[in-house]
Amino acid sequence: MSSVLITGASRGIGRAIAVELAGRGHRVIATARNPEHLADLPVALKLRLDVTDQASVDEVVAGAGQVDVLVSNAGTTVRAPLESVPLGEVESLFQLNTFGALRVAQAVLPGMRERGDGRLVFVSSVQGRVVLPIIAPYGASKWALEAIAEGLALETGHFGVKVSIVQPGAVSSGGAERAKSFFTDDDPYLPLLRQVPALRGESVTPEEVAAAVADTIEHPAPPLRVPVGAPAAKALEARKKASDEEPFLPVQIDW
Template sequence: MSSVLITGASRGIGRAIALELAGRGHRVVATARQAEALADLPVAERLQLDVTDQDSVDRAIAAAGEVDVLVSNAGSTLRAPLETVPLAELEQLFQLNTFGALRVAQAVLPAMRERGAGRLVFVSSIQGRLVLPIIAPYGASKWALEAIAEGLAVETAPFGVKVSIMQPGAVATDGAAGAKSFFTDDDPYLPLYKQLPALRGEVITAEEVAAAVADTIEHTDPPLRVPVGVPAEQALKARKEAPEHAPFLTAQLDW
């Protein structure tokens, strides 16, 4: 069994991953910004870790012991038109979803490289390969994350490190419901905002994502990209087959 460190394990997908992996007998190090939120998880270690804070990351990695697998899950989202999204909010999103993921990967990689083995698993989204209007700030952070993950896959392969990118579609967590929104009462982009539920498609459970993550970790030769669930597979297939001369999903919008 592997020793697995999970970021953002206090709720949603991260919590489900911790439970799934612990249930399969792995040594799980669950981390979150507020360690007390992990108190009821049946895992080996519960540590405070803020992926946007280098000192916090360093302390957590030092306390975690040997890490065979990093599951980089911590993240957030927001809703805003690109015309008016506050750039400070966008910067914060990248700090968490993108730079934070790389910061923790940088912390665990030296030991993995020296051992000649390790796994990096990044929880991305279908929005790391396609763009949904109004959620484009989140999508941008995931496109960047996937570029980083693929770069790491190329650079670390000679050292025995394997990288996988998990790509679920809509997941039944409180992430979307709790997302910050930036609209005025007479915002011209509100018609697009109201179409989001239909565009996001069928919803899967956090437990389905967790099972896919666990299966990927236990796979001897995991793929780089792993669509999670039939809706994700269908969406990514449609994106791949769509013509490049127009933005994807344009024809589906009532605009």
């Protein structure tokens, strides 16, 4: 069984991944910014980790022992039109969702490369390939994450490191409900905000995402991209077939 480091394991998808992998017999290192939220997880190690802090990342990787697999899951989202979203919020999204993921990957890759074996699994989203209005700042961070992940696949495959990008659509993890929202009472983009649930589509559970992640880790030759659930697969397939001459949306919006 593998030794797996999971970022963002305190709740939602990350917690479900920790439970799933521990149940399959893997050595799980669960991490979160608030490690007290990890107390009841049945895992080997529970460590404090802030992926936006290099010292925190270095400390965790030094104390985790051998890491065979990184599951990069830590992330957050916002609801805001691009015209008025505070740029500081966009920077924070990239620091956590994108740069944080790369920071931890950089920390574990030397050991994987030296051993000639390892797995990097990035929890992305359908929105790493499909832009949705009002959630576009989050989508931008995931598009960038997917570029980094694909670049890592090209650069590290020669050293025996396998890279996968897991792409769920909407997930019933509570993340959307916790998202910061930046709208005024008379905001001209409110009609789009009201349509966000329909745009996101049918949801899957954190446990379904966790099973897909675990199956990917245990697959001898995992694919680069792993859609999770029929709605995600359908949306991504439609995106592939769509023309690049105009913006793509999986459903029609109504102003």
